[in-house]
Amino acid sequence: MALSQEFFHTELENSELEALHRSPSIEYSFYNAVRSGDMETVLQNCSEDAFINLEGTGVLSRDSVTNIKYHFVVTAALLTRYCIDGGLEPEQAYRLSDFYILKMDSCTTVRQVADLHHVMAKDFTGKMILQKKSSILSKPVMQCVDYIYAHIKERITIQDLADYTGLSTNYLSRVFKQNLGVSISDYIRQQKIEKATHLLKYSEQSIIDIANYLSFSSQSHFIQIFEGFIGMTPKKYRDKYYKSMW
Template identity: 80%
Template sequence: MAISKDWYHTEMENNEMEILHRSPSVEYSFYNAVRSGDMETVTANCKKDSFLQLEGTGVLSRNPLNNIKYHFVVTAAMLTRYCINGGLEPEQAYRLSDFYILKMDSCTSVREVADLHHIMAKDFTGKMLLQKKSSVLSKPVIECINYIYVHIKERITIQDLADHTGLSCNYLSRIFKQNLGVSISDYIREQKIEKATHLLRYSDQSIVDIAAYLSFSSQSHFIQIFEGYIGLTPKKYRDKYYKSMW
């Protein structure tokens, strides 16, 4: 088969040119730093542009831009699995990976891909740092946090969470407040408002559509809650931050 012949010639070229892949321990140390929430080490790695130091990483494309893009995808996949193993909620990890790969797909230069890589690495690291801080949370509270994340656009009640965890509403409310210092209802509102800020900054959805998407009872109710948390109306927030960089 032609593929076997091509492989043989590639092997010969690599042997003649003494092309070797670097020790995987270099990459493992980076992935472990992300998984452990070590922002200092990850930031230092990004400042050195280690991602662009491709010697010993293998050539995935003869085109420099495509080559770095393929390495980006590999990194995103590895970060996802390392962070899931470190305790990050799987759905959140997969969505984060998908998001950054889609963003990378529209990059038009090697520098742009590298800059996005650094943002992605720090984003995963930040989430793992929060995960590390929340390791003292009880299992039912963690289940509630994950449920709220996945169902954020729905109308979520304490009863929904009680059914999900198999606990009574009163007991669940009590341990949630003890663990996080806020009530379940306040936490749900905070998460919905945080999601709303992202939609106002990075989407073209109207304010009324965002209110409906996040299951607020009305646009006026959404505006009232949003302003109470952010200090600006949704319109003023969008005018100030629409599509601003990260």
């Protein structure tokens, strides 16, 4: 039977059994909340577990876990496009989406997928909040932010950024601090530690491997900086969050 005929017969069989799809405005409001950086609305959506309320969203698989996984991929794809439309750097948005879809692939229950969805939604929203703040940043500071994101695995110096922007180290340091309220060095450390938290939560890399991956001078230096920002050691952080996710 041709697919068109199969679809026709399926429609006849299910026309009185399956509910109509709900209005897309419900989903649009969620995606717009993420794009606008409306963390309060996104947190409310997560607390209500709206993602696993699939009534009116269509059945993509008869298996409940596979079905919710398909919906997760759809949500990740739309969040990516909405956030890019809202000003998020495309490569960053796509990498974030790829990261969460790969993590979702290893989930084995509906609850795990839903919990990861909430983490993803809040992560995208947080990125959009930063994007709104960065819209008032000067061009050289934005260049620095982009450079740091793209080279986060490397050892980044103020001289590297000065060379990249064509400015003196003193002038760049002053403008950066005026714009973001932190020094370049502290900002680089913040971004490396944020990356480290993701690796500790979602990967099995050892602490020393993470320290090396992010180009810290030593494992002890990494632990010291991490504890200073997060308030606990990398080991305690992994014990608390890695196991709780799965």
